Amino acid sequence: MxxxxxxxxxxxxxxxxxxxxxxxxxxxxxxxxxxxxxxxxxxxxxxxxxxxxxxxxxxxxxxxxxxxxxxxxxxxxxxxxxxxxxxxxxxxxxxxxxxxxxxxxxxxxxxxxxxxxxxxxxxxxxKKTPLPLSKSDSKYQNISSLKTEVQKDSIIISFTLNGSETKSIQPLVLYRSTQPIRYVQDLVQAVIVQGGITSSPYIDYPVPDIPYYYALVFEDDIKQGNLRLEGGKNVTLIPAEVPAGTFRIGLPGPQKDIRSIPLPLLSVTATVPGALNTIQVPVFALPLSPEASKAVSALPFPEPKKAALKKPRVFSQDLNAIGGGEEFTLRSIVQGAFNNRDWNSVIEQLVRFLSLPRSSTIEARSRFYLGQAYYMTGKYREALFEFLLMKNLYPAEAREWIQSILPLLDSRGM
Structure with missing residues (x-):
């Protein structure tokens, strides 16, 4: 059968x-x-x-x-x-x-x-058919290809527009992700590598030993909400990975006698070959001698000065009633909850606003306001990270707030 x-x-x-x-x-x-x-x-x-x-x-x-x-x-x-x-x-x-x-x-x-x-x-x-250009602009460009190539400790990202052009009329934004990028919502988990790119190639120096996918889009498409992602065109399908421990910024593999942070083990054998990798730590603290105790008690201990808190600050462009799209949304948050000092509402609205990809300048200003909201609610650690993320575009403004936050973190022992 x-x-x-x-x-x-x-x-x-x-x-x-x-x-x-x-x-x-x-x-x-x-x-x-x-x-x-x-x-x-x-x-x-x-x-x-x-x-x-x-x-x-x-x-x-x-x-x-x-x-x-x-x-x-x-x-x-x-x-x-x-x-x-x-x-x-x-x-x-x-x-x-x-x-x-x-x-x-x-x-x-x-x-x-x-x-x-x-x-x-x-x-x-x-059947191949001719594609019409934009009706409003005869200089309209499309991203034709996006390729990556690993060279030593860097990844070379090259692109072409309209088939063979390597110069872009409009600024481009480059995204990087450790996961494949297939849909627009995947950009939420991606990192903006650089904005304002106008020519190919671009050199990226990512952390080694991690595969990366890249996506390239026009800044105007982000502002207008007209993002389109196409694999092999403006999105890479095959990840690029810098090998670890080979070149200038290559990270070496972990040593067997080193524990992971935050409790590292000092490797004596790596410094002094043949030495025993043992460190004798006293079980209890030894008391000071009478002379040392007297000297310590005589030292002056000035009262720490209480740091003065900064006042909220707003960029002038977010007070003018011009622009639409993401500019309008950010301006509404600033002139609404931020102006009313409703810091918890500011945090909630800006976190939701930043959950989608934004242009580099809008993201920087949004993080500037989000950092201030964290600052005003006493969340200094979260505020510090926001100011660090926006300091590349607005270094002077970020530096003032960072200098104000560091003493506050030190006073809390953070």
Whole structure:
């Protein structure tokens, strides 16, 4: 009976014209991607799929195209996509019929050669169409590509606009994240590396031994809320990682005889080879001699001066009734809760306001007001961090508040 079931299964796949080749691993775990779909937008084919349960390695995309007027398929270079991305954008260079085979792979990167139509294999007829430029601006630019390259202790981020241009008319904002960036909401967890970028390339010096993803957007798109993220275009699909302990800022690996902070163990053997790594610490404090006690009691101990608290301050541009979008929202908070000294409400509104990506200047001013609200409620540690985050754009204003906070932290023993 078992032989008969196997025979009919083989005959069924032969009739349907499907090829299903098994690797040496014949486990019951699913080893093929599924729900493969293809959509066309702006002269690009967007592929999306669901990763295989048993595929722990990268995903391979095999492409073929039969150009218009030809019957011979042409093989295109295969593409490798990290597991978890589950999407790929293929630019349309010419008209014709395209076929895509998306294969999962094992931990060693060996593909599972399974081909199932409408599951991990799909065909689509494509046609390249001219894209109109902006009606209001003949100098409109689009980000065409975003690439990363690791060089020693840095990551070189290069981009092109309108196909080959490397100079941007409008300022750009670069984001960095340790997680893949697929949707606009993913930018909330990302870090703004630099704003006001107008030329390629840009050099980033991140913490080594951590994989990073990057996204590049126009500042105006952030202000107007018109952000669009496209993998392979203005978002990197493959993470870039600086190796640890190799170059100038490379971090060495942890030593075996060093505990993690905040309780480090002094490594005597690293300083004096052959010495015993033992430190004798007295079990109890030794009393001072009578002479030492007398000298200490004679020392003057002046009363610490109580630091004068600063008064709230507002930027002049946040008092003028001009501008819209995020400018209007920030101005409403400043002229409302901040002006009324409702500090808890200011903290709540600004934290919610900063939960979305903002332009560099708006974010800096928002953190300036948030730091003041923390300061006025006695949360000096939180205030210090906010002023440190905005000091690059407004160094003089941040320095005044930081100098006022440090004595207050010292008086509390923080």
């Amino acid at each position: 078992k032989f008969r079931e196997t025979f009919f299964t083989v005959v069924l796949f032969s009739v349907l014209g499907l090829t299903w080749s098994f690797t040496e691993d014949r486990s019951s775990v699913q080893t093929f991607v599924r729900q493969l779909t293809a959509t066309i937008q702006d002269n690009k084919v967007m592929l999306q799929w669901v990763d295989a349960q048993g595929g722990t390695g990268p995903v391979y995309i095999y492409r073929k195209i039969i150009s218009s007027g030809s019957s011979v398929p042409q093989d295109l270079d295969p593409v490798q996509v990290p597991r978890g991305v589950q999407s790929y954008i293929d630019p349309i260079e010419s008209d014709g019929l395209r076929s895509y085979l998306v294969l999962a792979s094992d931990a060693n990167g060996v593909p599972y050669t399974v081909r199932i139509p409408n599951t991990n294999y799909i065909e689509i007829d494509v």
